[in-house]
Amino acid sequence: MRHRSVADLMTPTAVSVGPGTTFKEIARLLDEFDITAVCVVDESNRPLGVVSEADLVRRRAAGAVLDTAGALMSSPAVVARPEWSVVRAARVMDRTRVKRLPVVDDGRLVGVLSRSDLVQLFLRRDRAIQEEIVEDVVTHTLGLSPSALSVEVEDGRVTLSGTVRRRSLVPVLLRLCNSVDGVVGVVDRLRYEDDDLSRK
Incomplete structure (x- = not known):
């Protein structure tokens, strides 16, 4: 039996930002692409962390003046690898309570796997x-x-x-x-x- 892998289901183009991206630009990207989080990457496209909608709301509600992705992100990023089974990825999502996993190959961002991608299995x-x-x-x-x-x-x-x-x-x-x-x-x-x- 061959179970589908993360590479089979992931979206191969992940929306990412640099550490200096502003709060307002992150909010705009989340709205424009209808996503719940963006991956923060360095100059070599290696994930540094993730900024989610929840991060934006929580930081603003707390009155914190954090205006860049580098300051807002949850770090380190919880990531998946392309060769992982989707079962393994789903368990990582459940254990860490995240809705999306950046997918890395050789340390570099190559895609993103979301809960909605996993639903395809049941279709x-x-x-x-x-x-x-x-x-x-x-x-x-x-x-x-x-x-x-x-x-x-x-x-x-x-x-x-x-x-x-x-x-x-x-x-x-x-x-x-x-x-x-x-x-x-x-x-x-x-x-x-x-x-x-x-x-x-």
């Missing part, structure tokens, strides 16, 4: 999800006959039914199906011939 067609599960998970990875199982997909929710040889295969099959891009849940209606787990 994947049901037929494509079903084919990947049957061909990659069931047949290739587990070596099972496609006719042994029924795989139904509706709105990203997978229903598995049929019979596997051993009970220990069930949790493996469920985990692999849950890891397929676009799957939002798996319903287990599987049966098994041999309860090998009860002998352990």
Whole structure:
């Protein structure tokens, strides 16, 4: 199975500013490009930090006189790499509570990944999800006959039914199906011939 990477989903042109960019210019860029944050980069296009809408509002509300990106930015920038899986990127976003990740390659800014980009995963067609599960998970990875199982997909929710040889295969099959891009849940209606787990 090949999971989509950050490079597959990122926007390859990131809006960035230099440390000397003014508060007003940052606000204008956020509005013009309909984005929630800009990356602050040095002369070599290496991320120094990020200025978000929240940074602008918070600093102004506090009455702080901070007029440049260098003074306003949150630093260091939380970044992703192009080869990361989108699952890894999503976990970093969740853990750090950010909505966008600058993407760096060899330390330089090459794009940006936003939460809205990640939503594309869940727009994947049901037929494509079903084919990947049957061909990659069931047949290739587990070596099972496609006719042994029924795989139904509706709105990203997978229903598995049929019979596997051993009970220990069930949790493996469920985990692999849950890891397929676009799957939002798996319903287990599987049966098994041999309860090998009860002998352990």
